[in-house]
Amino acid sequence: METYNQQSVNSFQAPRRQDSFKDTALGLVSTSSFPAIVGTADMMLKSAGVHLVGYEKIGSGHCTAIVRGGIADVRLAVEAGVQTAEQFGQLVSSLVIPRPFPNLDVVLPITNRFSQLIEESNYSRLSNLAIGLVETRGFPAMVGACDAMLKAADVHLAAYEKIGAGLCTAIIRGSVANVAVAVEAGMFEAERIGELNAVMVIPRPLDELEQTLPLASCWIEQRQPLKLPLNIKEKEQVAEIEVLQLPDLTKVPIKIKEEVWHEE
Known part of the structure; x- marks a missing residue:
């Protein structure tokens, strides 16, 4: 009985760093134009409680919007995105990945890097x-x-x-x-x-x-630092700058002491 309880405790004490992936999902909807993917992403955000991770553009006009959130929300958002893309006549494909492994976030360009796109400054x-x-x-x-x-x-x-x-x-x-x-x-x-x-x-x-x-x-x-006006009282009189004039050394008489040499 003690062994069972201990195993139960150990199961509840499993590393919780994967909890953030346990009940979440990734949703991807691909279209064949950029305006269509922006409109699709807008509808996905407004139809369910998901977060827009960003876009992936692979050339030939193919663009993919990637969202993340709860599994039910992502499914609902992808469904709305597919319907929107179909209305535009631009749908290419769609995908829902429940409980993605952490390594998928590391390898693919679907991390939270877009949340830091605009810095605080x-x-x-x-x-x-x-x-x-x-x-x-x-x-x-x-x-x-x-x-x-x-x-x-x-x-x-x-x-x-x-x-x-x-x-x-x-x-x-x-x-x-x-x-x-x-x-x-x-x-x-x-x-x-x-x-x-x-x-x-x-x-x-x-x-x-x-x-x-x-x-x-x-x-x-x-963002520029806040500039506050400073009331500085102006001086009524301007200080005079004295210019030090050096004398012209060419006009100064130089006295040379004459020495008399006597022959012995």
Whole structure:
């Protein structure tokens, strides 16, 4: 009886460093465009209590959103993500991994590195704004779409993303109305120049979604130390600077003592 109890105690005292993996799962949904994966990730975050780990881009336009959370939440989030990707006509594949081993986190790019993407000393001036994405096949079409969007509404070009196969996505930020107007203008210009592949407007992005999106360095500000005004009383009189003038040594007479030599 004592042996049984001791075994029971030992079983309950198993290393708990794996507890964090015991009841969690990884969810992956892959699409064939970057705007589609951002919209899919947004829906996954809003449909269940999961965390967005980040994206993995493997070329040829394939992008995968990776989420983590409780097993039930991840299954629900992946289901919502699949439905969203299918609506966009961009679904490639999906996967749910219950109770992943710790080594899977070490080897694959699915760690919590994205949670530290924005350091405490940096912050985004574009946070809490709507997101607009216009994806084209070909760089000239994307540049033309960017120009049209910036001229059509009060939006900011945050960055652009390349995912291979000639696909590149312009990412703009602004109010919901301005982003919607700008994306429409960008669509027409992209179709006029080249090939439009996908578009997306996300009105209210969550913080986790924002932290995983690329952001141009011009929109990252370094926190500056607080500068307090100092009341310094100005002097009424300016101190005079005395210039020490050295005499001209060429004009100073030099007396040389003459010595008389006597012959013996």
